[in-house]
Amino acid sequence: xxxxxxxxxxxxxxxxxxxxxxxxxxxxxxxxxxxxxxxxxxxxxxxxxxxxxxxxxxxxxxxxxxxxxxxxxxxxxxxxxxxxxxxxxxxxxxxxxxxxxxxxxxxxxxxxxxxx
Numbered sequence: 001x002x003x004x005x006x007x008x009x010x011x012x013x014x015x016x017x018x019x020x021x022x023x024x025x026x027x028x029x030x031x032x033x034x035x036x037x038x039x040x041x042x043x044x045x046x047x048x049x050x051x052x053x054x055x056x057x058x059x060x061x062x063x064x065x066x067x068x069x070x071x072x073x074x075x076x077x078x079x080x081x082x083x084x085x086x087x088x089x090x091x092x093x094x095x096x097x098x099x100x101x102x103x104x105x106x107x108x109x110x111x112x113x114x115x116x
Contacts, residue, residue, distance in 0.1 A: 002026040002105045004096050009110030016086050016114070022079040022096030022107055030054060030074040033099030036081050037106070038092035046092075049081065050099065086114045 008020040022034070035050040048061045049070040058070050069082045079096050093109040 002098070002103065004098070004105060004107035006094070006096055006107040006110045009094065009112045011113040011115065012086055013116050014087055014114055017082070017084045018086065018112060019083070020081040020094055020096070020110060022081075024077045024079065024096075027098075027103070029072075029077040032102045034070075034072065034079045035097045035099055036070060036079075036094060037097050038090075038094045038112075039109075040089075040092040043092075045095075051079065083112075086112075088114045090114050 003025045005023045006020060008018060010018060012018055031053045033050060033052050036048050037045050038048055039045045048064050049059065049068060051058045051070045051072055055072045060068060067085045071080045072078065091112060091114050093111050095106045095109045097106040098104055
């Protein structure tokens, strides 16, 4: 069974940082492209980042470029997403998701609230 278990969300003040983790099991993690998607309140889901299976190729949406970093530790079957300089518009539920071509299974999501 494919499982993606996320942790690391929470509440942070503007300008703060958070790191998400996504622990994977049930599939060949090191061979699987992974993405991060977020959904702000009342909005449709938004793709924000992706990594290939070995982490040698990453990509970001323009709105998070430079400030957010995706990485992975394939020895731990874990995907990470480090967010810095957070602003209120980053408030959303963040999901790690298998790349569509690998099945598209999402994690349960973790909520991030950026507020003073």
